Every structure is written in C-alpha cells, then in structure tokens.
Amino acid sequence: MSRRQSRDHRPRMPEGHTLHRLARLHQRKFGRAPVIVSSPQGRFADGAAAVTGRVLKKASAWGKHLFHHYEGGRVVHVHLGLYGKFSEVELPMPLPVGQVRMRMVGADFGSDLRGPTVCELIDQAEVDDVIARLGPDPLRRDADGSLAWARISKSRRPIGALLMDQTVIAGVGNVYRNELLFRHRIDPYRLGVNIDAGEFDAMWTDLVALMAIGLRRGKIITIDREDDRGLPSYAPGRPRTWVYRRAGEPCRVCGTEIRTAVLEGRNLFWCPTDQK
C-alpha cells in the first residue's frame, strides 16, 4: 500500500482551535517560501493564479477565519464552514480526489482544501473588515474579554446563543458552547443580562484555558483537563465531553438524563438539574 495521503491529525471539530492549528501548520510548512497554488476544481482559479509562485509570508487566524498572507499584499481568506477540511499530503502530490478547491504545494509538503464555505482572494483592508466584525478570540494573546462582557451583560438573548455569536466571541462553536455552560452550571436559556460579572469572568478564563488545550492537543477536551492535576490525564477512549452529543445519557455528575433542544438552529445539550 503506497497511500500517500498521510494519516491526518486534524481536529474533528472545526472550531477556533482548528483554524489556529492550521495557521501554525501552514506557516511552518509553507512559510517564507514560494507556494504553488492551484484550484483543481476551478472555483478558486483566479485567486490561485494571483498568488501561485509567491512567498507565503505568514498564516494567521482570528476565530474561525484563516488568512494566508502572500507577498504583494494578497491574502487568501478561508472559512471552513461545516464541512471544509485541509488534507495533509506528502510529495509528490497525487492526482486530486474529489472537489479540491485549493491545492497548495510547498518544498516538501502539500495540502488540499475541500468543501470550504469561503475561499477567496482579498487584500489587507478586507482582512481588517472581516476582523472588525468579529468579537475577541480567546486564542489570541491580545484578546479582550471585556468586549464580550459588554455585549453579553446588555443582551436579552440566551447565553447559549450569545456564546455562539461570532461578533460576541470569535472561535466558539457548538462543542465549546455546550461544554462551557455545563462546566459553569449555567442554563443555556438564561439571558445575557442575568449573567453576573463573576460568572462571566470565570467562563472567559476557563474558555481561554480550554481552547488552548484544544489548540495544543488538536481535539476538544473539556473533562480530565491535563492541568487539573498537573499531569496528562486524558487517554484514548476516555470521555472527553460532559454533555455534547450525550442526549438521553446520564449526566456525569448527577445522573439526570442530558437534554437536547434546538436553539437558533443549533443543537443544545445540557443537564436540567445541574445547570440553573
């Protein structure tokens, strides 16, 4: 078997940590060297033609948005959406399989992007526009949680919806949203105005730590945090989440059946006993 498609270490859930991980990977594998960019599928043909052969100066992420900054001020903006994925491919590149929107080939590494919601060529001003629409990203060093608090503390929307709103906090997806609310014993339907400052501070601090674990480990782990006892306690096969996708199963704390409902089109999971 000469399967060139390498084993992939991509996180299963593309929330913010996935994009930061990709930015780090792409910078390491493609950075500071010319990259051959193409669009086998054709839908990104013009964008690919504009950057191919140019040096990738930097890859960065803000929330769920990924930016490839090429020399000459051109930027490739990617949002994976629900299905988008980058594969990791060893050279030489095999023939494209399926709908490959963007193919990147560096000196000793390649990557195929399939199924993204967004893959477009933009300039720095447009990057700034994208970022201006996003809330603070817990994975960025400069993240200012007080900006999120300013929005939440005034809102009459449920906290379960606010945490998913990318203009409030950038990078939180359905897994982190549900897990964070359980960890802090907060009912997802409680309104933003009814969250107190202490609760928010604790959630924000926790979120920063949880997402940093996701970034480091490449998967979302919200129980058995390695820093709980100062040593790695996660082992393959061990449960990694408290409530996410556990509808009907017993709460790991009190045994009550985990409930599920749809809030603004997304699946909510919570323990009706523990979360008030």
Add this chain to the structure above:
DNA sequence: GGCTTATGCGCAG
C-alpha cells in the same frame, strides 16, 4: 453499499 448526521453560516422569504 447506502443513509444520516455534523462542527458554520449566509441568504431567501
């Protein structure tokens, strides 16, 4: 082999 489902989000109506 086929069916269901999912992490996101913009848009139509």
Add this chain to the structure above:
DNA sequence: TGCGCCTAAGCCA
C-alpha cells in the same frame, strides 16, 4: 425558520 453548501465519519444492512 429553513435551505444550501457538498465533505466524510459513523452507523446499519
């Protein structure tokens, strides 16, 4: 509110 995007893992037969 619900659809469309259009991938792929997980499950069942």
